[in-house]
Amino acid sequence: TQLLEQSPQFLSIQEGENLTVYCNSSSVFSSLQWYRQEPGEGPVLLVTVVTGGEVKKLKRLTFQFGDARKDSSLHITAAQPGDTGLYLCAGTKAQGGSEKLVFGKGTKLTVNP
Amino acid sequence: DxxxxxxxxxxIKTRGQHVTLRCSPISGHKSVSWYQQVLGQGPQFIFQYYEKEERGRGNFPDRFSARQFPNYSSELNVNALLLGDSALYLCASMGKSSYEQYFGPGTRLTVT
Structure with missing residues (x-):
């Protein structure tokens, strides 16, 4: 069972278009992170959201954490070819004495020039 | 830094062999986590270590083991390799807050 469902799984758009990626769960997370991963490399942390309803902006990227801390969205304005990559959401889950990251399967974004 | x-x-390893992967965290970080990422999937949690103690373990068989050294570097060991162990193995270093996880470039393991 996938705790975090990401949609869409694949997205191919033209440069300049806007897009939204969704990350949904039936579980509550203490925090949620968004990463971007390029082929053959490790994920790079983009943002962490902690408070329900929180909105964070990173240049053309806007991240929102749902009020109930079960879902999140990533909106990109005026996408550029450099935005191409695999976007992963990950929720922080307590397990015993540790807090592990639970990842979605990712959204593979291709921005065509 | x-x-x-x-x-x-x-x-590249063959079935039945064992492998040791190594990770050095960001300077000052005392916690390391290991993840397995199979092609087309998100990373899956294997282990977390903090101050040389195992803090958490994911749903992986006993063939997987790890340890953390006094300098906070870590090793992941996998015995009796199976074809299904082929994956990108990621190490994440954790800062003061447990949700600040920073990943390394990974080790691409291919089992033939």
Whole structure:
């Protein structure tokens, strides 16, 4: 069972278009992170959201954490070819004495020039 | 400042062999986590270590083991390799807050 469902799984758009990626769960997370991963490399942390309803902006990227801390969205304005990559959401889950990251399967974004 | 480093970058092993992967966290970080990422999937949690103690373990068989050294570097060991162990193995270094996880470039393991 996938705790975090990401949609869409694949997205191919033209440069300049806007897009939204969704990350949904039936579980509550203490925090949620968004990463971007390029082929053959490790994920790079983009943002962490902690408070329900929180909105964070990173240049053309806007991240929102749902009020109930079960879902999140990533909106990109005026996408550029450099935005191409695999976007992963990950929720922080307590397990015993540790807090592990639970990842979605990712959204593979291709921005065509 | 150096980020998380992992070695080797690529590795090819045959079924039944064992493998050791290495990770050095960001300077000052005391916690390391290991993740397995199979092609087309998100990373899956294997282990977390803090101050040389195992803090958490994911749903992986006992063939997987790890340890953390006094300098906070870590090793992941996998015995009796199976074809299904082929994956990108990621190490994440954790800062003061447990949700600040920074990943290394990974080790690409291919089992033939």
């Amino acid at each position: 150096a980020g998380v480093t992992q070695s080797p970058t690529h590795l």
